[in-house]
Amino acid sequence: MNDTLWHRHPLAIIVLAQLCGTSLWFSVNGVGLALSRDLGFSEADLGRLTLTVQAGFILGTLSIATTGLADRFRASRIFAVSCLAGALTNAGFVLVAAQFPLALSLRFLTGLCLAGIYPLGMKLVIGWTPRHSGAALAWLVGMLTLGTALPHLLRGTTLGMPWEWPLFGASALALAGGAAIRALGDGPHLPPSSGKARLLDGLAALREARFRAVAGGYFGHCWELYAFWTLTPFLIAREVARLGAPQAWIPWLSFAVIALGLVGCVGGGALSRRLGSLWVARRALIASGSICLAYPLLLWLPPGLLLGLLILWGLTVIADSPQFSALAAASAPRERVGSTLAVMNAVGFALTIPAISLTTALWSLQGAWVVWWLLPGPLLGLWVMQGLADSAIHDARTRRAITTRSGAPGTPSPDE
Numbered sequence: 001m002n003d004t005l006w007h008r009h010p011l012a013i014i015v016l017a018q019l020c021g022t023s024l025w026f027s028v029n030g031v032g033l034a035l036s037r038d039l040g041f042s043e044a045d046l047g048r049l050t051l052t053v054q055a056g057f058i059l060g061t062l063s064i065a066t067t068g069l070a071d072r073f074r075a076s077r078i079f080a081v082s083c084l085a086g087a088l089t090n091a092g093f094v095l096v097a098a099q100f101p102l103a104l105s106l107r108f109l110t111g112l113c114l115a116g117i118y119p120l121g122m123k124l125v126i127g128w129t130p131r132h133s134g135a136a137l138a139w140l141v142g143m144l145t146l147g148t149a150l151p152h153l154l155r156g157t158t159l160g161m162p163w164e165w166p167l168f169g170a171s172a173l174a175l176a177g178g179a180a181i182r183a184l185g186d187g188p189h190l191p192p193s194s195g196k197a198r199l200l201d202g203l204a205a206l207r208e209a210r211f212r213a214v215a216g217g218y219f220g221h222c223w224e225l226y227a228f229w230t231l232t233p234f235l236i237a238r239e240v241a242r243l244g245a246p247q248a249w250i251p252w253l254s255f256a257v258i259a260l261g262l263v264g265c266v267g268g269g270a271l272s273r274r275l276g277s278l279w280v281a282r283r284a285l286i287a288s289g290s291i292c293l294a295y296p297l298l299l300w301l302p303p304g305l306l307l308g309l310l311i312l313w314g315l316t317v318i319a320d321s322p323q324f325s326a327l328a329a330a331s332a333p334r335e336r337v338g339s340t341l342a343v344m345n346a347v348g349f350a351l352t353i354p355a356i357s358l359t360t361a362l363w364s365l366q367g368a369w370v371v372w373w374l375l376p377g378p379l380l381g382l383w384v385m386q387g388l389a390d391s392a393i394h395d396a397r398t399r400r401a402i403t404t405r406s407g408a409p410g411t412p413s414p415d416e
Contacts (some may be wrong), residue, residue: 010128011136013184014121015143017079023154024086025053027170028093030151030348032233033250034106034163039098044232047360050230052104054352056111056119061346061414064115070413075120075127076185082116085180087171094164102144117143117177119341122325137322137329138269142262147316148229149258156251211328213388215344218324220381221285222348224292224374227355228317231371232257234363235310236264239303253307257314260360264319277323288313289378295370350376364386 027034028049035041041049069078089109098100123138129136154166185270190240236253240246268280293314298306328344353376359370 010184011125011139011185013180014124014128015139017067017083017177017180017184018117018140019143019147019150020173020180021079021083021129022114022144023085023150023170023173024090025114026143026148026229027110027151028107029233030155030251031228032167033157033247034236035097043363045100046103047230047356049107049358050226050355051353052108053111053114054226054356056108056351057114058111058346058349058353060112060115061119061349063118065225074186074330075123076181078116078323079120079124080178080182082113082120083174083204083361085183086113086117087174091168091171091175091393094167102150110399115345119345122329122341124181124187125186126329129187131295136269137325138265138272139322141318141322141325142265142269145261146259146263149255149261151253152233152255152258156248156255159248160253179325183197196240204302207215210388213360214327215325215347215386216384217281217285217320218344219348219351219386221320221324223351223355223377224288225317225321226349227359227374228292228313228371229258230356231359231363232310234312235368235371236307238368241311242303250312257307259309259313260311260314261318264315265316265322269322272323272326277326278333278385278388281320281323282382284316284323285378285381285385286321287316289375289382291316292371292375292378295371299368314331323360330345 029046030043032046035046036043064078089106093103093106094111096106121144122137123186125136125140151166151170154169155163233254236257237250240249240253264284266286272280291309295306295309295313298309321342325341328341331356355374358373362370362373
């Protein structure tokens, strides 16, 4: 394939590679029920396996920011190497799953590798498609969402087969994604880095009030998102049991709830081109937070209605993520976009650890009521963003007043 044709649709290549690479993230969760049955893992054990991935991702993103890797080396090369290493560690889990400490170690290493896939994928998108970054990043995060759901699909299609098969499938996908990005290369729209390697460079944007508000909203979003994805099979299993349906439904329905977040991301991205990333991010956070608040109060509803509510939650819980990334990228120093996004990701994902730990540990005691432990995320995120929204409204009214005095019709702000 010649370079001209290969580079004609870079966004499609990047997002498909992101889908393949991030299938490693929840690969073990997709076979969680089989691990519980065959190896005796509890809900808390499965939670710890997820937590170690998050911890590895956090350490990886901090390492990238500290060493300056994200800004000193080609993003495509880091992405490809990370996919290769992640595929190997994910496949290695199969060999040591029965030895829990070793299993935790390999999941931690997989998380380290994911730090070279997700943040670097964002930088690749910005480098190839700088215009309408909110819409472009919506596709990227949508594919992260689909990649998160993919292990459940792999398990659904391999029911009756050994649980190792979906894990090997995720590793094969990661290899394919890394090869695609290695062939694509970096985009032409990012300025060269100064080459400095300091963690403080990634934190520098936090001096700006606008970036702090965006980051605060993102942190609240992270508290809710990954814990919800971790709880999804448990919530689905509850409704499947109430329906008296076969357990084979659980991976398929879990896939549907998480994967439909792709629609939320892409739909939010389309809206962001007309209404702005801030408008979409705030409304999505309001919607997911409202469902989080209402869900335990509606546990008496028929299972079909609760499954529908979970689908709506899956649509909205991720729709704000690409918009936060677009807002952060627009606020960050251009020569330090990679380091800034890496640090923001590290802090956000650090907040997923207590959320996941708390909800999985309390599931056996509180059941579906544990989702209320996720509610502080949306509430605090919206509170921190309020100043940003007020500033946007003020700026829009100022522009309207200026255009009115000049005789031109005013244009309503997306946040009004």
